[in-house]
Amino acid sequence: MNLSAMPVKLDEPLGLMAVDSTAAGASSLFRPWDGVFLPQELQKCLESIAEADVIVGIPSFNNARTIGHVVRAVQAGLAKYFPSQKCVLVNSDGGSQDGTAEIVQQTGIDNLATILVKHPQFPVHKIVTAYHGIPGKGSAFRTIFALAAQLGAKACCVVDSDLRSITPEWIELLLDPLLDSGFDFVAPLYQRHKFDGTITNSIIYPLTRALYGQRIRQPIGGDFGFSGRLAQHYLSKNVWDTDVARFGIDIWMTTTAIGDGFKVCQSYLGAKLHDAKDPSADLTSMFTQVVGSVFGLMEAHEKAWAPITGSREVPTFGFHYQVGLEPVRVNVDRMLENFRLGCRELGVVWKQILAPEHLAALVDLAAVAKEQFHFSDELWVQAVYDFVLAHHHRRLPYEHLLRSLIPLYLGRTAAFVLEMLESSAEEVEARIENLCRVYEKFKPELLRRWVAK
């Protein structure tokens, strides 16, 4: 049985142009997708689908190598776990040149009998469309939100198109808490290599946890579930010309869900394995967009995070199991070299950001040999908070500030790798837990300096 009963290919790109809702003919009622331009062809397609219970979005850009597997897993997951729901799969593409869209259209599961207990009542509609606007994951997500809002979806999820470890169970784990338990946002929880996700582990997770008090372990995991209500809430925000349209989307979704009082939880999905690529090639833009978004969101959600002290666990779904992970190569020497170069050359910039005692400690640290190199949690957290405050008080241009943090981050990562070389995954997790406590410990000081102009 072919699930892709109604594949729709839209040659015309799905633009994200603002539409004047006050123009003649526009409805007087506000509709969440009004700010997103949907071409006529897509509108017709949506009218024919009329409504949907569940939407699964897959953002993509030149992912021909892996997207077939992801589409198959999603289709199997929807057929197996949501046979009585009206489901739509949306591929929001950034103009791929490698045949990604064609693969999504052609991919289907020939024989569902082997994985299904119950046959689905409705076919899974498949929409393949391109988005316009700022090229990036966030713009792709905006299109998915718009379609979810227009079709009145109850539950939605998004999964990356370069995943090699996705299984049909991911779809259940990301959607079930929304449909059955009344949650609005489901963050992923993965098992990752101890040296993977270093921005998450050293800045994003501990900082988000200390600020908002919720222990969401993978706030920028990339694979999320969210209710239709939350999709509409996302659409109502005017952030689509910022870094949110790029790599900032993940932390923005998580923070908005927490900061605006939606019910959040996380689901254990197992291992997260990506398509092989060169992660360090894009480190600067990735780092500045993600960290910049966290800093920017602190301004927007000041009232939400300021009164919070400590943190608490969030409800977690899924069965925890151990999986084998691929080994990771780390070039510690190059990271250390970059840190030392930063300490030698960026003093004039850091002087405007870091407290004098923190700057002096970093300069001293740069002189320490690799064998004794230890970047303490306290120094790291205080340095990050100095950067947060410099961003808040606008001491430097945004780009300069964030980019000048990269050598420090590399120094910290190098120290972490050196320290944890022989440690088990549990020991590494305990180490990260300790770092989180230090972030929480220094939060009152951060708040004091935040309000003092």
Add this chain to the structure above:
Amino acid sequence: MKKFFNDVLWTPLQKLWQDFYGMMDNIIIMLLILLSGWLLGRMVRWALHGFLRLIHFDRFAHRLGFGEVLRRAGVRLTPTELFSRAVYYLLFFVFLLLGLHALESPAIDAFIAQLFVYLPRLAAALLILFAGHLLSAFVNRTVLIAAVNANLQFARALAMAAQALVFVFFLAIALEQAGIGQGIVVATFSILFGGAVLAVALAFGLGGRDLARDMLERRFGKNKQKPKREPELDEIAHL
């Protein structure tokens, strides 16, 4: 001898004194104008300073990014202080010109007239120079941070070279605007800029010789099928 003394020394001195005595009124008027200008300037400066502090002008200027511009330019004054001082000096300058005009000297009047013609060009040149200073400092920091993140050991030298190049460019425009040594300035800038570009091209060419050879060989040569050499990379997924 006495006649000679009268003709050569005494008579000119008498004439000088008479001329000076004739101008005394004007000089006194000039000094009074200068004093008024100074007093008025001080009062306006004091009043303006108080008013700007009252309306939190510094906070407003920082919000607009003006405080940031000053910091980048190495100006240590607050926007309030800078603005009130600028008004003071401007007022004093206007009174200085009025005072000089009160001397009723044709030479000074002619000079003032010339000054008024030249002033807009001078102001434009100063503005260009100020903008050049700001932009070159910004370029310095941008290049420095980018070079450090690219792990270039000569990051500071590169940043300073970029800053100097941008500043020299603005200096050339400013001098051109001020009408100072136009030909020499343009020639100097052309030589410097051309030299810098040539140096960069040579450095890039020499440094990337192997890379260029590999690329050309892959494109045209016998090693067309030779796979691209993989650089040594981390496998960390940072996010």
